[in-house]
Structure formats: structure tokens, C-alpha cells
Amino acid sequence: MNNKFLKMAFAGLVLTVSSLAHAGLITSDIDSELDSSTLIDFSAYTTGSANQITFAGGEFNTTGNFGFSVWNNYGSSGGAFYNIGPSTTFTLTFDNVVSAFGMNIGAIHSSWAWDVYDINNVLIDTVSVAIDNNAGAFYGYAASNIKSVVLTPVSDQAAFDNLQFVSGSTSVPEPSTLSIFALGLMGFAARRFKKS
Structure with a gap:
């Protein structure tokens, strides 16, 4: 007994x-993993296009081009950026390791694969992010020693805004x-x- x-x-x-x-997908901008996060709202960028966006704390690179615009839809407001042409792969690289990140994503109509890598370029996890509407949603990831993320669409366009990240590594x-x-x-x- x-x-x-x-x-x-x-x-x-x-x-x-x-x-x-708590290591895994984040679906809210008020998740406790994002407490004390840095916010990049992209409102300082001028309208145009490029294949790289540098921000305080890291950069976005793409196999295609980004478009910069003032958007007030798809869950974003003020400055936002979007991919020009479908099937564009994005790489989000942080200057230093982070313990969590997230951003508003809108105009998604198919699954996106997110490959999350650590400081040694070892795959931490692959997650599928999918919403089927134009309203936008918040997605992110929390884990120890995140250095980069590769976002791969399945033939889709998307708008990105309000990137949040927590610098430093936490023991998760x-x-x-x-x-x-x-x-x-x-x-x-x-x-x-x-x-x-």
C-alpha cells in the first residue's frame, strides 16, 4: 500500500x-518569458526595399527582398516590414544570445517552419507556426542560448512588426x-x- x-x-x-x-512556443506578447524585453517596432525605417534589416540587437536577412511600409493592419501599426514575393526564407540573427523572442505576424495563410538555433548553430527545435487570417497574431519562442531563427514559409507572404527579445541566457x-x-x-x- x-x-x-x-x-x-x-x-x-x-x-x-x-x-x-518553459521552453517552447510563445503565443502572447505578455508571456512572462518576455518580461524585460527589448521592443523593436520598425517605425524608424523608411519606405523601400532591401534584403537585410539591421536593428539594435541583431538583423533580419532574406533570400528575397523586404518591403518597408507604414502599415496599420495585419496586427501591426506604424512601421512594419513584409516579404516581397512568396517563398522567401528569413533568418533572424541576434548579436548576443537571447532567452526568448516574439513578434507580430500578419497576412499568413499557410504553415511556416521556424528552426531555432543555439550559439553553436545546433538546432534547438523546429516549430510550425500557422494562422489562416489577415488579422495577425503574436508568436515567439523561449529557450536557453537562442542565437538565430530561420523562418521558412510554404509559399506565403507575411508582415512582421513589434519584435521583442530578452538578451542573455537563462537556464531553462x-x-x-x-x-x-x-x-x-x-x-x-x-x-x-x-x-x-
Whole structure:
């Protein structure tokens, strides 16, 4: 009876501890991972086009061209930029590692793959971002040591605005690491109770 209770208690602990780590997709600009973030609203850019946008803290590069415009739709206001022509791949590179980033994205009508890389150019995660409307939405990602993100559309155009990022790295333990630790504790406890 005690052994069964102990196993259930530790299983609950594993689930609780695993949910404490927040590494993954962000869907709100008020997510706690973005507390103390830097905001880049692109309102200082003049109308035109380019294949690179440099901002305080990093840069966007593209295989096509960006367009710069004053947009007050697609979830953006004031200055915003958009890709000229579909199937344009974007690379967002930060000057220093960040622990979280996010931005308003509008005019999306298909899935976009986001490949998130760390400071050693090792893939952290690939996530799919998809909304099917022109209203715009906020998406981002939180993890330790984010250095760059490659955004790849499936033949789509999009508008980007209000980039937020948190400089520096935070120690975000992966849920699997915490689970293994909790299982180890459970094994030690079970062994102790078997001896008595």
C-alpha cells in the first residue's frame, strides 16, 4: 500500500516538475518569458526595399527582398516590414544570445517552419507556426542560448512588426532532464522502503 502511494506521489512530482520548465512556443506578447524585453517596432525605417534589416540587437536577412511600409493592419501599426514575393526564407540573427523572442505576424495563410538555433548553430527545435487570417497574431519562442531563427514559409507572404527579445541566457532545464532526475529520486526512495 505504501509503495503504491509512494509511486503515485513521485509520478505526480515528475509531472509537476516537468511543467515548470518553459521552453517552447510563445503565443502572447505578455508571456512572462518576455518580461524585460527589448521592443523593436520598425517605425524608424523608411519606405523601400532591401534584403537585410539591421536593428539594435541583431538583423533580419532574406533570400528575397523586404518591403518597408507604414502599415496599420495585419496586427501591426506604424512601421512594419513584409516579404516581397512568396517563398522567401528569413533568418533572424541576434548579436548576443537571447532567452526568448516574439513578434507580430500578419497576412499568413499557410504553415511556416521556424528552426531555432543555439550559439553553436545546433538546432534547438523546429516549430510550425500557422494562422489562416489577415488579422495577425503574436508568436515567439523561449529557450536557453537562442542565437538565430530561420523562418521558412510554404509559399506565403507575411508582415512582421513589434519584435521583442530578452538578451542573455537563462537556464531553462528541459522537461526530460527534470523527469529523469525525479525518476532517480523515486528509485532511491523505493529502494529505501524495500530494505525496511
